[in-house]
Amino acid sequence: MEPAIFITFLVFLPLLFILISRRSSKRLPPGSLGFPIIGQSLSMLRAMKANKAEEWLQERVRKYGPISKLNLFGTPTVFLHGPAANKFIYTCSEKLMANKQPASIRRIIGERNILELSGDDHRRVRAALVSFLKPETLKQYVGRIDEEIRFHLKNHWYGNNEIKVMPLMKSLTFNVICSLLFGIERGPRRDTLVKLFEEAMEGVLSVPINFPFTVFNGSLKASEKIKSIIMELIHDKREKLEKNGVSSNEDLIMSLLSMKDETSDSHVLSDDEIVDNIFVVMVAGHDTTSILLTFLIKLLADNPTVYNLVLKEQEEISRGKALGELLAWEDLAKMKYTWKVAMESLRINPPVFCSFRTVLQDIEYGEYIIPKGWQVIWASCMTHMDENIYSEPTKFNPLRLESQATSPPPYSFMAFGGGPRMCPGYEFARIETLTMIHNLVNAFAWKLSLKDNFFGRNPMPVFHQGLPVQIQLKKSSDAIQIYQF
Template sequence: MEPAVSVTILLLFLPLLFLLIYRRSFKRIPPGSLGIPIIGQSLGLLRAMKANTGEEWFRERVRKYGPISKLNLFGTSTVFLHGPAANKFIYTCSEKLLANKQPASIRRIMGEKNLLELSGDDHKRVRAALVSFLKPETLKLYVGRIDEEIRLHLHNHWYGNNEIKVMPVMKTLTFNVICSLLFGIERGPRRDTLVKLFENAMEGVLSVPINLPFTTFNRSLKAREKIKSIIMDLIHEKRKKLEISGISSNEDLIMSLLSMKDQSSDSPVLSDEEIVDNIVVVMIAGHDTTSVLLTFLIKLLAEDQTVYKYVLKEQEEISKGKALEELLSWDDLAKMKYTWKVATESLRMNPPVLFTFRTVLQDIEYGEYIIPKGWQVIWASCMTHMDENIYPEPSKFDPSRLESQATKPPPYSFMAFGGGPRMCPGYEFVRIETLTMIHNLVNAFTWKLSLKDNIFGRNPMPVFNQGLPIQIELKKSSAEM
């Protein structure tokens, strides 16, 4: 064949070759649609969350596309992953591939320096600082103070009432415990202002990040700035207190973080900005997640008398070994094994957080697909909680599920507290607060649901439409105290 003819044929086939290579590469991007620019599928997901059909929304994607698919959420090209293998991949993936970058709405409201945003050495440093205060060895010293705070809450919000709305009062409880124990904020105008600001900030955590007047996102950003100002004032006040005393302090979380110094340079371990952003995250996580858990527990104990009787028996046994008005101790909490199993099973069936995000730092091969650099990954890790292949009869409440080897789920199937190096640092704090509240509640009150149907949606965490009203009755023994 003449050279000129060969070159001509090659030139004719080059475009076809490039097209085949392009199409082959394009096919490796997960299936699905990116939808309308910026908006994508955001509104559909938010509507499903509000109607408490968010998990079904994701399951429909799995039925349509399989365990990996592409979409557009909150202005960013996104890949959705599903299943225990996805959970393991995300929680063990190198931080050089997947970064803890959240959507713009979450990042701007919670702050750039919070634990959910950081990776590598910065994540380890900030996490270590938080864990130093939230570890069991430290928290065991605060059990009595948490018990006091809960008893005060019951007297202020439960005693003397015939009916209460559980979710609002649980939010009040968890907020007050956090203010007292973690931040050292006394009751008064500052605390009252903060609770309203945090509620406003949470409303825009999942929203299209367009900062225009009168939008939810705009209101949340304004609330965030006011929260930052209040926390900075607290930091300055507590720093002066430390300078006067001249000694480090674990009086509360802020004091503990301010007291930490780098051993080699004697400089602060955390900057003021890092303290502010992580105080915001701790407040949101501790305030909302624990209040959700307690609300569902109270609902469950009203609906399942068998479980209620076992919990009551366990808590009454603990009370019998204590003097009148004696506060709970760390050893008492260790005896509440059945109660914590009930709480754990409640978390399996009603997880406070439905999904989480990561950002892709470089192209990632996952199965037969490529997840492109710059995209974000979303996964609903708790969807495995209701997988009948993992949990037989997943809709059945069974506190013994997680204890026996026969029914114990495989790794990365129970994700209520995260996994691996991203395990929730506040786990012990949640456990102490939950067990202490249930102990006081079942010993002092009986209750029943006021409504037959108690509907809830997610915004982004569960919110009961009517607040879960219950009719309460003070036990005779408590009334005589």
């Protein structure tokens, strides 16, 4: 090699390397991955427990823009923000992103649940769940849900001057799930299951290091016991199905066990898939609906005008019923204003704050590359409080979604997800919420016991004091209905 060429090569090679490195680094979103494994996990969890997670993420948006990199729960991560990000994620090809959760969630709930699966497996499992959770099936269970709610009010509200709303709502929703979806009678098995479930949920968002005495370790142990109980239920119900030929729609587990592929005559879901997806239904049905009901009770106490409009709608429905008559599907269709109140509650206080996906191949998003193997996190509900989308976003206004003029743009209201990942339990949540509010406003008046009711996220909202309220039974025939069954 000529000396001049060699010297030129030595001079420009480092420069070329620097230019290539800068070009490559610029293709990654801005931000820092922090310390190995831990990254920003503990910082985010602290913010969630202090109910400052949205502020924590907004600070990232101010610092880096709507896309940035970080490290969460042992995995390099990209955070995306805004309606465009919501649309991108909910409509992204399954070849680019998989619905894979952080290791802590995956190991506690299971590998074969609907939150983990993609492609044909996701469509197969989703179709199996929807076949039971669709309106045509659920409409026949409205009376049973109403009965379970009246039993709850009779045993936990009646005769008390003060109650703590959040633990009671969690008890109610868990009992409804056990009764309607799992077919578990009241007794020791239910009591054991609810305690184990609460222990399992403690570690769903945690650094997945399985050392003795850690929260994650305790959650894993509780999860194993829960799955053992569910597997026992599956065996009992399969035996009952084979012996007695019980209706496949008796409960969700029975429905899933009954499903067979028309072409191969094989079962649509394996036992492991039923176990993992029953676990997911427990999470969705227990936590999300109980949180919605808790915030609804608080918001109705804070907004007397809204409470009176809900009461008026529910009293009108009661006047068309005989004393003690259970609600029917047709009654729920008349609760239009009440459901608008529920949707506005979900806008302001969404139970689920953030979600995750795993990148299957390099994705170009804007001017950046999201590398294969990384995970994506987004908090779709952050658009709910965007003043550029919603006028006075902190104001509770159930009619804001009523007209076309005030309705938000697409992918700005994400209470139940979007696209092919829309929550399959939407209708079940609607029935349970409307039925509870109907019974509650007709039978009780209440006011908040505390001026300040603080809550944090763990990972879902938890009121520090349980939201105590002072309650009073109304002296009317409508109030008596909840005890006439």
